[in-house]
Structure formats: C-alpha cells, structure tokens
Amino acid sequence: MALFVIYCKDKPGALETRMAxxxxxxDYLNAAGLVKAAGxxxxxxxxxxxxxxxxxxxxxxxVQTFLDNDPYTLAGIFESAEIQAWRVGVGSLx
Numbered sequence: 001m002a003l004f005v006i007y008c009k010d011k012p013g014a015l016e017t018r019m020a021x022x023x024x025x026x027d028y029l030n031a032a033g034l035v036k037a038a039g040x041x042x043x044x045x046x047x048x049x050x051x052x053x054x055x056x057x058x059x060x061x062x063v064q065t066f067l068d069n070d071p072y073t074l075a076g077i078f079e080s081a082e083i084q085a086w087r088v089g090v091g092s093l094x
Contacts, residue, residue: 006054011079024071
C-alpha cells in the first residue's frame with residue numbers, strides 16, 4: 001500500500017453543484033476505506049474551490065478508479081484533478 005495526494009480544482013461556478021452533491025460525495029469517501037484525510041480547498045473568502053485528499057491504495061491506477069467514481073467527478077465539478085504519490089515527512093495521519 002502507498003499514499004497518494006489527490007488535488008482537485010473546481011470549475012468556475014461549480015459551488016452550487018458541489019454543495020448539492022456533497023452528501024453523496026461524503027458517503028462515497030467514507031465507504032471507500034481508502035481516505036486518510038480529506039477536505040475542501042478554500043478561497044480567501046472561505047468558499048470551497050476544490051478538494052485535497054490523502055488516500056492509501058495499492059497503486060495509482062486504483063486511485064484513478066476511486067477518483068473517476070467520486071460523485072464530484074461524476075457531477076463534472078472538477079476543472080482539473082492530479083494524483084501524486086506522497087509520503088509523510090513530518091507529523092502523522094493517525
């Protein structure tokens with residue numbers, strides 16, 4: 001198993017769709033069993049403008065499948081999404 005960061009930026013004007021899809025998205029994240037930490041990226045005004053997730057999976061392909069099936073992805077919220085291998089350098093994910 002390895003850790004990966006998923007960094008997603010929302011399309012302009014996606015906030016309403018994001019908020020409507022949020023309950024399904026959270027259910028998906030909780031059920032997947034891969035997520036170590038996750039939360040929204042915020043604008044200077046505090047509005048959600050994207051997502052950052054740290055997940056543990058077998059490989060990048062598994063993370064891509066996870067991302068492809070995320071309700072936010074399926075709703076077309078993301079303008080961009082990147083997956084990058086990652087490891088803890090300082091601190092702990094508990």
